[in-house]
Each structure stands twice: as structure tokens, then as C-alpha cells.
Amino acid sequence: MPDLETLWQFICEKFNESFSTITYKTWIETAKPIQFADQTLVVEVPSKLHRDYWTQSVTPQIVEMLQEPLGYKITILPKTPDEPNPLEAYDPVEKTASRELVTDSSQKSATKTFVKNSQLNERYTFETFVVGKGNQLAHAAALAVAEEPGVFYNPLFFYGGVGLGKTHLMHAIGHQMLENRPNAKVKYVTSESFANDFINSIQTKRQEEFRQEYRSVDLLLVDDIQFFADKVGTQEEFFHTFNALYDDKKQIVLSSDRLPNEIPKLQQRLVSRFKWGLSVDITPPDFETRIAILRNKAEAEHLEIPNETFSYIAGQFDSNIRELEGALMRVQAYSAMGHTKITTSLAAEALKSLNGKEHNNKMTIPIIQTKVANYYNVTVTEIKGRKRVKAIVTPRQVAMYLSRKLTDASLPRIGQEFGGKDHTTVLHAYEKITKRLENDAELEHDIETLKAELQI
Numbered sequence: 001m002p003d004l005e006t007l008w009q010f011i012c013e014k015f016n017e018s019f020s021t022i023t024y025k026t027w028i029e030t031a032k033p034i035q036f037a038d039q040t041l042v043v044e045v046p047s048k049l050h051r052d053y054w055t056q057s058v059t060p061q062i063v064e065m066l067q068e069p070l071g072y073k074i075t076i077l078p079k080t081p082d083e084p085n086p087l088e089a090y091d092p093v094e095k096t097a098s099r100e101l102v103t104d105s106s107q108k109s110a111t112k113t114f115v116k117n118s119q120l121n122e123r124y125t126f127e128t129f130v131v132g133k134g135n136q137l138a139h140a141a142a143l144a145v146a147e148e149p150g151v152f153y154n155p156l157f158f159y160g161g162v163g164l165g166k167t168h169l170m171h172a173i174g175h176q177m178l179e180n181r182p183n184a185k186v187k188y189v190t191s192e193s194f195a196n197d198f199i200n201s202i203q204t205k206r207q208e209e210f211r212q213e214y215r216s217v218d219l220l221l222v223d224d225i226q227f228f229a230d231k232v233g234t235q236e237e238f239f240h241t242f243n244a245l246y247d248d249k250k251q252i253v254l255s256s257d258r259l260p261n262e263i264p265k266l267q268q269r270l271v272s273r274f275k276w277g278l279s280v281d282i283t284p285p286d287f288e289t290r291i292a293i294l295r296n297k298a299e300a301e302h303l304e305i306p307n308e309t310f311s312y313i314a315g316q317f318d319s320n321i322r323e324l325e326g327a328l329m330r331v332q333a334y335s336a337m338g339h340t341k342i343t344t345s346l347a348a349e350a351l352k353s354l355n356g357k358e359h360n361n362k363m364t365i366p367i368i369q370t371k372v373a374n375y376y377n378v379t380v381t382e383i384k385g386r387k388r389v390k391a392i393v394t395p396r397q398v399a400m401y402l403s404r405k406l407t408d409a410s411l412p413r414i415g416q417e418f419g420g421k422d423h424t425t426v427l428h429a430y431e432k433i434t435k436r437l438e439n440d441a442e443l444e445h446d447i448e449t450l451k452a453e454l455q456i
């Protein structure tokens, strides 16, 4: 019997040879082998969603892949970090019972006519999508749905703030599905286009055609469904479209800036249907992800940009990737106009005039973290980390306190920027520093100095 390391290496190599890089990265690279005993392999995966996908799809493929070389069938038990090692916990793992979501394994659709015009943007693929903490689950769910449409999460519902990649992921699902099944019929629309198509069909007496068009797809992607609010007739029609596709086990993917039950004037029966599948949120990217997105974009545009300039731009825009990309393009335009290289001071100059605002004066959490770390002689990594020695806890709490005072970021958002901490930790830090300030003159001096430096 091979040891754990050899077995895992073998699995990685085999999987890498047989599947696309994105599949490999999403399901294998995020997994960690834990134990191999009694022909049973325990693998730790990041979330329940990953575990479900492993159970349903990855595990059978690996078992089959290994059967010939090993000469026997191994058992694979995926678990999340919170779950005990099933081999140690003794309890036989519930392999399928833990599925939280409705699934249906009877998907296999008939051949469809080839549809060229599915309104997909070529740039929005899984390959160009940078995965980070805020979007890891959404990305994994998107890939699961693209690879096995109608099986896992139907509907798949993305929600989250503006410019965070919901549309990008929806298009990526469409591309991936067409790559796997070139004859599939994929349709991407915004909720407004759906409403317009519907109204036009009434005006031109082509309702039957409209229904035929929307109800014959294999994958329907409807973006920004918050704009269904107030459109009673459109909601009614969409309800029937949804039912027809769902009953036919066709995949539906929806997006909105908020959860279904928070969309005003959305019919209750639609809200409840939208909850049948999986709702997954996308939160703003952390600093490292923002840098990775900028790097990718710069590489695609063949731009040469120093590391510190990436950090500078990523420090300025922390809650909307569209703005982040826009900033990079602006810097590029500035450099092209002046025939000069891209440097941090050029970037500062370019972004300063953005909307006529002094944009480089905008306070962001990474700027606060850097300033506080320097002031207390610790590193930003330590500030974001979990070490509980006083020399680090105080700077960490001060940085959280200042982030709350000097930026508009919410408590969860601040927690996320501090290495993914809970919002209650941020609140605790804020309250602790506020209390200490009542009778700690030294701390008061530190904070006043930092504030003065930060607000220059």
C-alpha cells in the first residue's frame, strides 16, 4: 500500500493530466490529504460545498483512476476543516446524507441546436477569474454547476455588492458549459433584457416565440434580478419560465445585489423558488486578491508595473473591482499619453484627478495597517495574524479601532481585511480601545499621533 504522500502525488499528477487547470486548481489544489489507512483516504477540503462536490463528482473519478494501478478500489472520505477525521472519530462518515441542497442526478440532456449568440463576453472566463477569500465559494459553486448543470445547485444564486464579479462568474459558467457541450443552448440576459423581450413579445404578438426561446435553453443566466422589483407581469412570466426549466432539470443561475428575500416587491413564490438551490455571496476582495487581479490585468495588457505601484493602486480601491480595473486603465492611459513608464508617483498623479477628487487622500484599511505596523514596529502580517502576545494585540486592536473610525468599512469588512476575523472580534477591539482611552494617556498619545500622520 503506498504511503499518504506518494498516493496524493499520484492523484495530483493523474488528475492534472486528465482535467483542465481550472478544475485541478479548484478541487485538488484546495484539498489536503490527511490520512490513508485501511484503503481509505481522508481528504480535507475548504467548505461543505467542496465536500459535496467531492462526494458527488471528484471521488468517483479518483477511485476509478486509481483502481487499475492499485489493483483495488479505495474509499475516499472528504471532510471540512470543522469536521473530525472520520477514521479517528470512528463514526462512519455520512457520505451523502449531509447534502444540504436539493440535488438530482438524473441530468443528461438531449442534443440541442447550436446557438452562437449566447451573449457571453469572451473576457469573462474561469481562466481570467482570480480566486480569493471573498469569492472562493461562489467560484467553486459556479464551476460545479458548469461541469454538472442541473445536478448540484438549481438555481444557483449569486449575491453581493457592485462590481465584485457576479456577471463574470455567470459568463464563465456559460463558456465552460459550451466548452464541455458545444451544442448546449446557453442564454445570458439581464433582468431588464428579459423584461424588454417579454414586453416586445406582447406588442408584436410573438409571445409563443418568446416562450419557446426562453424555455428551450439548457442554461439560463439572468443577471441583476433586483430589477424585477415592481414589474409584476415580468415576474409572472419569469415564474413560468423558471418552473418550465426547473421541471426539465435545466440549470438556472441568477444574480442580484442582495438576497432574494431582501429584494423589494419580489413575489413570495419567486423568493421561495430562488431559495431551493444555493445562494452564495461574493464579498469584496482582500488586499492580496486585489493585487492578483491587477497583476493579471496588467499581464493581459502587457503593462510593466513595479510591485509597489500594484500595492499603491490596490490600497486605493478596496470595494469594487470594476473601479480597481478602471484605475489601472487610467494609469495606463496616463503613461501612454506622457510616453513615460508607470511608477507609483505617476499612478498617484493619474488617480489624484479621478472625478476631480484627491483620491490618494482616501483612507483605506491597508494604509492604516501599514502605518500602525510601522509605528509599533511590528509587521502587517502580524497585525493580520492571530498571535495573542501583547506587543501585537495592542497594534492589532489600534488598527481595527482606526479602521472603524477613519473608513466607511463595515465591521465584517474590517474583519475580512484582518485575516478573515469575525465582526465580533472587531467590535471587541473597538470597545476595548475606547475603554482604555478613558485613562491610558500613552495610548491616547499613540492614537492621536497615528491619526495626525494618517490624515496628512
Ligand SMILES: Nc1ncnc2c1ncn2[C@@H]1O[C@H](COP(=O)(O)OP(=O)(O)OP(=O)(O)O)[C@@H](O)[C@H]1O
Pocket (backbone or CB within 6 Å): 124, 128, 129, 130, 131, 135, 160, 161, 162, 163, 164, 165, 166, 167, 168, 169, 224, 257, 293, 321, 322, 325
Ligand atoms: N475575481 C475576479 N478576477 C478577475 N476579474 C474580476 C474578478 N471579479 C470581478 N472582476 C472584474 O471586475 C469587473 C466587474 O465585475 P462584474 O461585472 O462581474 O461585477 P458584478 O458583481 O456583476 O457587478 P454589478 O453588480 O455591477 O452587476 C469585470 O471586468 C470583471 O471581469
